[in-house]
Amino acid sequence: MDTAISQPDADDEQAAGHTCAAVLVAAPASGQGKTTVAAALARLHTRQGRRVRVFKCGPDFLDPHWLALASGAPVHSLDLWMTGEADCRRRLHAAAGEADLLIVEGVMGLFDGNPSAADLAERFGLPVLAVIDAQAMAGTFGALAYGLQNFRPALPWAGVLANRVASERHAGMLEEALREPAQWLGALPRGADFALPERHLGLVAAHELGDAMARLDAAADAIATTPLGRRALQELPQVRFEAPAAGPEPRIAPMLDGRTIAVARDAAFAFIYPANLGVLAALGARVVFFSPLAGDALPACDAVWLPGGYPELHAKALSARAALRDALAAHVAADKPVWAECGGMMALFEELQTADGASHLLWGLLPGRVTMQKRLAALGPQQLRLGADLLRGHTFHYSSCETPLMPAALTGRPDAAAGARGGEAFYVHGPVRASYFHAWFASSPEATARLFSAAPIELDRETPEENAHAHA
Known part of the structure; x- marks a missing residue:
């Protein structure tokens, strides 16, 4: 017997979950290169005509300038305490309904803070892409990657990418140090052509640099040569974002109307x-x-x-x-x-x-x-x-x-x-x-x-x- 399939109306569509490629870019500590990798990945896929939405975990005014320039879309904060879980869920669900790829940049180290980037990853099923500054290590890279992946058994995991690598030989040593070779997503070299400059309070804002887009393009070119950059969109982790149980965002009374x-x-x-x-x-x-x-x-x-x-x-x-x-x-x-x-x-x-x-x-x-x-x-x-x-x-x-x-x-x-x-x-x-x-x-x-x-x-x-x- 044939069964007719009814088309969802607008309310059903709003209540439906959305699935798209998604990762949370994290690191063992601040200064490892999270923003560079998140922005490079966003820029790479945006250049290829894909719709990319990027979020920043935790309070931050400076990293979002770079992420917005890389993706061509506004960047909002996700914080389980400051913005609240309901707001995070609404924003992720809405973005997943219109984007091909969601990227969330973590805050500080993966497990730092309360709530931490790891808390956000677990709450919404965001696979962690760990960025590790490997310029002064070899075999220890494997131990650090293993610890990040297994410190919380329930943490979704995407893989690990080495940053500020000295040479192809150095990259090979790092890859060999991993217990699970499939976790290797590649290496980015040390290089000033795509470094994002810093000062007190954090990164220099993108709009203050005349070569900001050139830096992002150089970073995108570098990540394009890695296993991560060569993956097709459907080969990236796919995450389903459910609609918030509380429904749409509560209406705000116009208390400043006319001002x-x-x-x-x-x-x-x-x-x-x-x-x-x-x-x-x-x-x-x-x-x-x-x-x-x-x-x-x-x-x-x-x-x-x-x-x-x-x-x-x-x-x-x-x-x-x-x-x-x-x-x-x-x-x-x-x-x-x-x-x-x-x-x-x-x-x-x-x-x-x-x-x-x-x-x-x-x-x-x-x-x-x-x-x-x-x-x-x-x-x-x-x-x-x-x-x-x-x-x-x-x-x-x-x-x-x-x-x-x-x-x-x-x-x-x-x-x-x-x-x-x-x-x-x-x-x-x-x-x-x-x-x-x-x-x-x-x-x-x-x-x-x-x-x-x-x-x-x-x-x-x-x-x-x-x-x-x-x-x-």
Whole structure:
């Protein structure tokens, strides 16, 4: 008896799982070459006409610049704590429905952090492609690869690729060291033609280099000669991504409807998650961009966002933006809100001392000074309570600030008890709200709306307010 096959309607299609090629690029530690390999693989397949979507595991503003350039598509963060499992599942499912290949770049070492890249790989069945910097090893390469693969028996595995290899003979030694020869995905040589330059906070952003695409093409050419690069798409690991049980993304009430938010965006203020802009749009806000470095005037607006970035690298130019400084002062005098995040907050203090000891007068909307230092001052996940709502995010900076301002609140780590001390200061100075804390807006659209609202900030009454004259 013949059985008719009905075509799924739109709701069925949205609820269906999607299968496509997918890998998670990880490493034993930071600095092994994860971004180079992830970007090279993305660029190789994009050049061949395939639709590639790339994600970054954990908080990161810099690697996504390279991954987006390589794939030609926006790069979003996946983090089981900061962005949440439901958001990760929705994004992976949606991307798998439109892409031929999904690539997720891990964070730090494979098992570092809580949650780690390994946690993400296990949760979503992403096979791990391990990148190991093999420039100073031979037989130990095999032990390291075996340990990464077998430390967690349930971890999906794709294979191992050696980076910064000296010669073909060296590559042969590394391949022979593996217990399972089928795990060998090839080797990339040491070479400056596709190295991605670094500085404090991470990689130099792709848009700052005139030869960024040439570097990616050189890396893609190199990976094309490896067993990994020679595999056909259907020979790569195939993963099925199920639709989220919770259904589509919850709707966000338009709490900022009709309000215009001016967002600084250039090399000094570049740390902006695309998803955060999406939340502002969903809240009903109209976003307009301006570049302090280019000398842009402050656009007509109801609120200002000064994101993080590298104001210390552009302190002299920012110090000279007197017209913008005056416009921001007038904006604040009119009781219009400013959200200044990490580097954005640094630009609002009276003085910034760079790592070479030079001092620069900045915009002076906050009393005090910021000092750059060579050692990392803070790193890790953080959360900020505003009234009944909790914003998740993170901190990562090389400076400290000294100010007479008392924090209106302190952020805390995910596992910290309510009211615990030791996080980042959250300052409220008139309509200015400022912190080293980088917020993930989707974790609380309600709290995000408060940051950009003219209404006074409602704070957690249990948050300690003392011990606040100097914060790293």
